[in-house]
Amino acid sequence: MNMKIFQTMKNYKLNYLPKDILAGIIIAAVSIPISMGYAEVSGLPPVYGLYGSVLPILFFAMFTTSPQFIFGVDAAPAAIIGAAAAGLGLQAQSPEAMAFIPMTAFFAGVWLMIFFLLKAGKMVDYISTPVMGGFISGIAVTIILMQIPKILGGSSGTGELPELIVSIIEAASHINPVSVVLGICSLAVIVVARKLAPKFPMVIVVMAAGVLLTIFCHIDQYGVKLLSAVEPGLPHFQCLQFRSVDLSQAAGRGLMVAVVIMAETLLSENNFAFRNGYKIRDNQEILACAVGNIASAVVGCCPVNGSISRTSMNDQYGGRTQMVSIVAGFTMVLLLLFGTGFIGYLPVPVLTAIVISALMKVVEFDLAERLFRVSRNEFYIFMAAFFGVLLLGTIYGVIIGIILSFIAVVLKATNPPRAFLGVIPGREGFYDCSKNRYAHEIEHVIIYRFSESLFFANVKTFQEDIENSIKEDTKVVIVDAGAMTSIDITAADRLEMMCDRFEKQGIHFYMTEHMASVNEQMRQLGIGHLIEKGNVRRTITAALHDSGYMEPYVLNGYTVHKNGHMLNIPAETENTLEEFTWAFGDETVDQIEKRVHQVLESIHSMPEWEEIAEQGIESSLKYWHGIGAIDEDEFLRRMEIHMDELPEKLADQDHRRIILGLLEKRRHHIREQIGREHPEVLERLQRRREKLEQRLEKQNPEGARRLRQWERELRWKKEENETI
Structure with missing residues (x-):
């Protein structure tokens, strides 16, 4: 609590003094009729108005932070x-x-x-x-x-x-x-x-x-x-x-x-x-x-x-x-x-x-x-406060104005700026189709921007806009929620119902671009499972990739070609684990581990492991697709640490050795692919691997110890076979 006195006179300059003295004398002169008149209005003798212009004004000056306000x-x-x-x-x-x-x-x-x-x-x-x-x-x-x-x-x-x-x-x-x-x-x-x-x-x-x-x-x-x-x-x-x-x-x-x-x-x-x-x-x-x-x-x-x-x-x-x-x-x-x-x-x-x-x-x-x-709305608020003071007095004027201000805020929030987005050929990003004549919607895809927090008063508008835009051939609905800073329980329940309805209709539904704090609210409101199911993605591009739409997009009869070829470098354009951090916050590590367990539990035969070595783990991940190459490398390393959780028929030493070899083969393939197509990313991959080893050592020291032992045994076996 700052209780310094005469704060407005800190570092006072002498060249202020002439104007301050002149203004002070004028204020005293003007205060004579004002203070005497209002003292009389209050029911006191007029002279008490002058008495009230000495100590009160000095004590106010002592504690105020306003350099010019007069009491x-x-x-x-x-x-x-x-x-x-x-x-x-x-x-x-x-x-x-x-x-x-x-x-x-x-x-x-x-x-x-x-x-x-x-x-x-x-x-x-x-x-x-x-x-x-x-x-x-x-x-x-x-x-x-x-x-x-x-x-x-x-x-x-x-x-x-x-x-x-x-x-x-x-x-x-x-x-x-x-x-x-x-x-x-x-x-x-x-x-x-x-x-x-x-x-x-x-x-x-x-x-x-x-x-x-x-x-x-x-x-x-x-x-x-x-x-x-x-x-x-x-x-x-x-x-x-x-x-x-x-x-x-x-x-x-x-x-x-x-x-x-x-x-x-x-x-x-x-x-x-x-x-x-x-x-x-x-x-x-x-x-x-x-x-x-x-x-x-x-x-x-x-x-x-x-x-x-x-x-x-x-x-x-x-x-x-x-x-x-x-x-x-x-x-x-x-x-x-x-x-x-x-x-x-x-x-x-x-x-x-x-x-x-x-x-x-x-x-x-x-x-x-x-x-x-x-x-006009703010003009009416001004006039309401003005006439409220004139007709009802000071306090009622303030109350009327504040109430009208809140009503105006609610009315504005119930009818926020919103638009349907498309792509302009040759440009990055997504654009309002109603304001850009060269913007085209992606075929079978609805991208809807809602520029307001979602709550009980506007969720019906949100829902109706989306549902009225759906056509028979619609396959994907993506919400650009970049301006959405919060949701309430009414909106959370409505989002859950919309997801369920679209899922039954075979339509992929995504919320994207919003701040990570909204994901925390979703978990608190009981719809965190939508994040786990992949209905929440960090970017519009990630949602499109997840639902199978890659550049160049097909637009209402117009195909976008980007520099004459398709960009397909997930190592740079996407980072799924960063998206996990955005989506799950403090629960990120637990959620990654959960996906690793899901993959391990879903694979029951050697051919499936051989398929991972050839094609990667993309098809084995449930809901969260579009994984980048560097992030796949981390998933594979985490899978290696959990080798002791293999199904019983694959848990013997020979199978474990073969599976570790397949996973290392895939990681080697990722390194070669990045080095060949994007050598500038190779150093980043190496740094990520070093940091990952340090994290895994802290997160699962026993698993890391067992993995090192299995890797030594694998090398010994390999050296023994080469010797023979």
């Missing part, structure tokens, strides 16, 4: 707690409310600490870009709508979209023209300056202009609201009221707030991290939020959260590290000690315009437009 009193937690307090009958700013609200912040911190210990930060991995974009845009638009009544001359709106519309209509019925003009002009100046001179701190200029208007033009006399005056002084540490508060209510509301804080902060932080090219540690961010909320509780404030508007402002003015938060925190300290008189001169419409200008950058309607053009 503080924010909309969603304040609105939830304000509604909860009102629902419990607690009057705003009453002693009961001022005891209950810090307790919810404390329990929110405790729940977040539990989420940190449970490593709940992984939840953000399950949230797609459309969900994240819709969620962030929904929050930004919600906060903008909350601010509009303040531009019109009223108080901040609360609740979701229906309540916000009512608030705007009510404010419009008592509109203050001077307030509207002041707010719109401030917003226009900031937006234009952002385009013409994005690095110029126009926000501070606008704020200073608002103060000057109040001092010299007395705009408050025209009904323009000013921020409430604040008594100077730092926040005091408070004892939490465990005895006078309903702990079950405080813990319950704290849990709800903790979930909202975790979801909103992680989504927002990841959004900024992605846009600016850095990484954060999600779980560490939960810890930072937990510590920040506990710090908020001890100064009597409401739950605190990551702020999109202030982070956007930080991003705009080039803040590089959490030095911005430290500067903002200490600027707020100086303000509380020496500058509270200044606060009373700040016009609310001007500060509201500053907040709205920051939020306008956060709304991702450009992403919505892009999604509408390239993926």
Whole structure:
């Protein structure tokens, strides 16, 4: 567990300092109206919003891994707690409310600490870009709508979209023209300056202009609201009221707030991290939020959260590290000690315009437009998350978006890309026949590519595609499962039934090209016998060879000739024992030995052994055919080790000597054939033989000892016959 503090300030460079200081001062200035307003929304006196902009922001900066995210009193937690307090009958700013609200912040911190210990930060991995974009845009638009009544001359709106519309209509019925003009002009100046001179701190200029208007033009006399005056002084540490508060209510509301804080902060932080090219540690961010909320509780404030508007402002003015938060925190300290008189001169419409200008950058309607053009399903997910936040609130917006994301994943998995493959004359590989006009299907063969993991929701599509493609003359069905990373029990049962049905129809069925882990799943799901029977091959070529189809393939009236002749060098094109390793994993050696025993048990006469010496063991292997020359050499050597397992009538010394001689004759023939046709492979054969002897010595030391003894006896007998 990495508990280093101030991680974003590691290797801090002095040239960062000017922009960090400027951004910090701007953040502190912007936090004044935001934090005071949301403190009031939560049911606390406005000054507590300033108190919540000191310790919480500093503690968050201490533990966060995000170099630019800003913490503080924010909309969603304040609105939830304000509604909860009102629902419990607690009057705003009453002693009961001022005891209950810090307790919810404390329990929110405790729940977040539990989420940190449970490593709940992984939840953000399950949230797609459309969900994240819709969620962030929904929050930004919600906060903008909350601010509009303040531009019109009223108080901040609360609740979701229906309540916000009512608030705007009510404010419009008592509109203050001077307030509207002041707010719109401030917003226009900031937006234009952002385009013409994005690095110029126009926000501070606008704020200073608002103060000057109040001092010299007395705009408050025209009904323009000013921020409430604040008594100077730092926040005091408070004892939490465990005895006078309903702990079950405080813990319950704290849990709800903790979930909202975790979801909103992680989504927002990841959004900024992605846009600016850095990484954060999600779980560490939960810890930072937990510590920040506990710090908020001890100064009597409401739950605190990551702020999109202030982070956007930080991003705009080039803040590089959490030095911005430290500067903002200490600027707020100086303000509380020496500058509270200044606060009373700040016009609310001007500060509201500053907040709205920051939020306008956060709304991702450009992403919505892009999604509408390239993926309607993801566009609908974006809009569902967006309207979910607007209509139902933060947490429901996230839930709706995540549910829709999973539905989209399932729908995509049930209709994956798939194709029937063929061969293009003169080229290697297999090609989608529907997209390559020169690709031809191999005669009597169906090669079907299924580009998705196989599970209950798509196995019917898989089965129907294959069964609908089968013709009367179909002899082989091969599945290219290269994109198949997993199968479930429903798919496993269906594969088993398909294999049985095709076997009765005289059709060879194969699964090929998939990862070895799928074979392990097949064994765990009880269909490992399909691997043993040879229905699972490593490559499409291996499956074709196994079913008797060799190059050049016959294609719907077109015969492929490769360089004018047929390639038939199994020593290089195939490696059956490597395929055994791919198919059987840790059971490879046992499965090879099993095949050796099967061959030994199937041969009962000397003519059969003489046939092996002439033709090889290909015909004696059950299911796994197409064995390469080098691999046949290993099979023969393993058979020699098991000579003591010959049938009784062949187990005497004379027969054993003859059989060993026949096997050595075959191995000598393999060496000569490889040396003649592919001399470059000869060295590989020798290395394989040396490694095999070492493996056999470890795997079966007693069998290896007996074999050496029999070989000595065979040499002695041969030398004796030559002497005579």
